[in-house]
Each structure stands twice: as C-alpha cells, then as structure tokens.
Amino acid sequence: MPICRVRAPARTGRLYRASRCTSGTRRGAYPTFCPDNGSYAFAEKCGILPQERRVVPLSGKIDTEIFGGIILSAHNRYRPFVGSVGISGRNIEYVTPGRKDDVDAAITIDASGKIIMPGLVNVHCHGDMTLARGLGDNLTLQEQNAAFEQNNWFYRYITDEDRFYSRQLTYCEALRFGTTFILENMYWDLDGSAQAMAQTGIKGALAQDIRPDFTKPDKLMSEATVRDFAENCEAHGLIPVIGSISEEDFEPELLRRIGAIVKSAGLMQTFHAAETRWRQDIVLRKYGDTSVSLLHKWGILCEDMICSHAVYLSDEEIKYLAASGAKVANTPLCEMKIADGIAPIPAYLEAGIPVGLGTDGAMWNNSNDIFREMKGMSLLHTINSGIRTLSTHDLLDMATIKGAALFGQEHRTGSLEPGKAADIILVDSTGPHMTPLRFGHRENVASCIAFCATGADVTDVFVNGAHVVKNRKLTTIDLAALSDKVTRASERLSDKLHAEQAHKN
Numbered sequence: 001m002p003i004c005r006v007r008a009p010a011r012t013g014r015l016y017r018a019s020r021c022t023s024g025t026r027r028g029a030y031p032t033f034c035p036d037n038g039s040y041a042f043a044e045k046c047g048i049l050p051q052e053r054r055v056v057p058l059s060g061k062i063d064t065e066i067f068g069g070i071i072l073s074a075h076n077r078y079r080p081f082v083g084s085v086g087i088s089g090r091n092i093e094y095v096t097p098g099r100k101d102d103v104d105a106a107i108t109i110d111a112s113g114k115i116i117m118p119g120l121v122n123v124h125c126h127g128d129m130t131l132a133r134g135l136g137d138n139l140t141l142q143e144q145n146a147a148f149e150q151n152n153w154f155y156r157y158i159t160d161e162d163r164f165y166s167r168q169l170t171y172c173e174a175l176r177f178g179t180t181f182i183l184e185n186m187y188w189d190l191d192g193s194a195q196a197m198a199q200t201g202i203k204g205a206l207a208q209d210i211r212p213d214f215t216k217p218d219k220l221m222s223e224a225t226v227r228d229f230a231e232n233c234e235a236h237g238l239i240p241v242i243g244s245i246s247e248e249d250f251e252p253e254l255l256r257r258i259g260a261i262v263k264s265a266g267l268m269q270t271f272h273a274a275e276t277r278w279r280q281d282i283v284l285r286k287y288g289d290t291s292v293s294l295l296h297k298w299g300i301l302c303e304d305m306i307c308s309h310a311v312y313l314s315d316e317e318i319k320y321l322a323a324s325g326a327k328v329a330n331t332p333l334c335e336m337k338i339a340d341g342i343a344p345i346p347a348y349l350e351a352g353i354p355v356g357l358g359t360d361g362a363m364w365n366n367s368n369d370i371f372r373e374m375k376g377m378s379l380l381h382t383i384n385s386g387i388r389t390l391s392t393h394d395l396l397d398m399a400t401i402k403g404a405a406l407f408g409q410e411h412r413t414g415s416l417e418p419g420k421a422a423d424i425i426l427v428d429s430t431g432p433h434m435t436p437l438r439f440g441h442r443e444n445v446a447s448c449i450a451f452c453a454t455g456a457d458v459t460d461v462f463v464n465g466a467h468v469v470k471n472r473k474l475t476t477i478d479l480a481a482l483s484d485k486v487t488r489a490s491e492r493l494s495d496k497l498h499a500e501q502a503h504k505n
C-alpha cells in the first residue's frame, strides 16, 4: 500500500490546513507535519489519501505570531521543531518550522528558550475544595464522607460567595499552570457557576449533579431544569455535563431514568466509578456484581459517559467499557493520596479506551497542576508494572489530545494545528531543572515536559486566542485580591472547626 503523503508547497503565500482522514485505517487521525520536507504524512501505511486539504488564502495580517520556540504537540507525535504559530481571532492560523516571512502580525512574541505546547486539559476537578486545601490530610475518604453525612462538615461554615471565589481560584491556579480546559464537577449547585469559570478566561465543561439534593437520590432534576442548565453553560461557552449518581445509590430503573433525561438533552454524563473497594462492596452486597458490569448488563454504558477514577475494573469490565465507547477520567495523585488504589490504565490504553488526567479537588491532591499528574501517572505505573509501562507520549496524550477527546473536543483543542482553537501555552525551558534540554537527533523535549516541568514553568497562556496569562500574570482576574478572599474564608472555617473540636473535648 502506498503511504499517505501529500506535499504542501511551503512558500506559495498560502496556508495549508491539514484535514483528518475520513476513511481507511486512519479514520479520524490527523496527518503529521514533517518539518524537513514540508509535507504532511501519516506515520504508517494507510492506502487512503487524507481528505482534500483546504487551502486558505493568507491575507498577510494576523493577530499574534509566537516565534522562536520549540513546538511540541500531538499533531506530529511530539517530534519537536523550532517554529512559529500564527493566531487569528480565536484560532490557530498556521504552525510552521522557522518563521513565515509573508505575515504581518499585530503582536509578535519571542518564545526563544520556551516550549510552545497545546494547553493542558484537566478532566476532573471540584473547585469548592480549594478553600479546604490541607483539611483532608491524614483522613480517609470514608472518614471525610462520614463528616459530610453527619453534619455537612466544613460546608456549614462557608457561604456561596466563599465557594464562588474558591472555584475561581481553582481555575486561576489551573490557568497559571497551563491548563486551558477544565471539568468542574459540582457536588452542590452554585448560582453563577458558569460565570465563575467564564470570568477567568478558562474554557471547559460544567457538570451539574442530576440530584437537586443528593441525600434524596431518587429525586431528579426535571428535563426543563436540565435544558436551562445546558443553555446557561452554552451561553458562557461551556460544555454542559450531567453528574450521575454514585455507585452506592445504583438502581437500574433510576439509572435508566437518568440516561433518558441526559439523552433527550443531548448531553454527556459523568459519575464516580469503581473508585474505592468499600463502594464496590456496597454494590456487590446489593446486586452480587460490580458496578461497571452492572451498567453493562443493564444496558446503561454508552459513549457519552465519562467514568471518573475507574480504579477497580476486572478484565471483563474493561472489555465492556471499551465496547461501549465510554471514557475514563483518572486522577493519579488524588488516588495515591487517599489510597484509592491503582487503576488499570495500561489495560485501558491497550483496549483503546480514551483516558484523560484530572486533579480532583484540592482537598485530595492538593494541587491543580496537570504537569504533576503526568509524572505521578508514570511513576505509579512504573512501580506497579515496570519501567516501560507508559510511554512519555502516552502521558502527553492524556494531558492534551486524549483529555480533549473525553469531551469530543479533540477536533477543536489538544494539539497545535491550523483551524483549531488557539489554546496554547509557553513553558520556560531555561531553568536548571529543565537542563540539559537536547534538541535534534537525541532530543529529550517530551521527557522534560513530562518529568521535569511543573506548572510554575508556564509563562504564557492563550485560550481561544486570548492572552490570559502574560509573563506568569493573569490578565483576567486580580489574583492577589481573589487569593485574599479565599484565604480569609479558609481561616474562618478553620477557626470554627477548631472551636467545635475544643468544645467537644
């Protein structure tokens, strides 16, 4: 079979947009760009030419040119090259080796000494928990849940305003550390949730619990309320997601009702799946089977489902998950910190299940930094299954393009390609912890990103073309004032919890 290869004339004054293969063995894949000969090609033999490439005349004027950095992205399987990225409006106009001499950029940014990457994707977080950072240290998840069930734990000492700012601080932390897309998984609804996200400039998804009160799991939101929620998200540029019930409340009829509501609204759903043994045991005692197996048997697993954590799945359940098209949101640092267990991530990848990286809430992590999740994911599976269990590219995929794929957004974000949203981060590569950064034949750029960098190395962030972090400073929010508000709220609740404890003693 011939190799898919289409030459793109490099200096015609036109820009070339690579299109995805629409048939053949590489269906849905993007051809990769070869900086040496200026052509796009699929890495392996396919026999099918990529869909006709759209040729976009270049007006010569663009908004922003980022040049001189090392480009690292899934579009060419992370083969780094020194190049530039052009941004027009909300989108990437071009990605090219070197610089284009036929463009006139309103703003030029010299990215020498930096790595230019797609923004990272955090597929699971709870922003309310940021003001409780450190509060869950040394407590098991069961002990924490018991405190919530008993009298709402610290939640009875915080206001909606506290929660709004806690969430905003979470998104600011995420942005500062290079995350451009985040899933906020709301336990408790909050007026202004969509505004809290949108004001920071981050993009993402908002998951609304289907239960208005989750002490009453069989009482569900009405279809009209779900529709209003979805419209409000969309008005703020966010993806609406429905949070489904936890395993301990599983009932087949209830799950079918939820599935019908979600389907009729055309949304995705997410739930905490097989996260802990004690939750699995509740289901096992009730139904004599485990949760994912039950979802399969009840006909509820589907491709619009994001399973959070997914730690305890049997080989059989992994097959069910893969066949259904459901996805996995895994949070390795959180799962280590609260001793959830080790998810069979290598088996998920082997089965073709899309896996994204999340941080979970800051009470269980205690940071919102996807760079650290990449390293944590690698080390966890190295100690568990051996040195070569996950590749550096697997880690980068989970942090970018695969994370985006959980929300069906891989065509819009997660890699640097013309026509995609300009969700771009610049990572300083000059620090001693990033040195030596080798380039060329024996390069170690992807390795430095996965194992050496942290969010603190991110200097600049663009979301939909907007420069939301500039030289490590947020341009959208007064971070000092926001941090102050969250600190005061945290001190207040900490004082009250201590006073309560002193009274008990």
Ligand SMILES: [Zn+2]
Pocket (backbone or CB within 6 Å): 124, 125, 126, 185, 272, 308, 360, 361
């Ligand atoms: Zn969670």
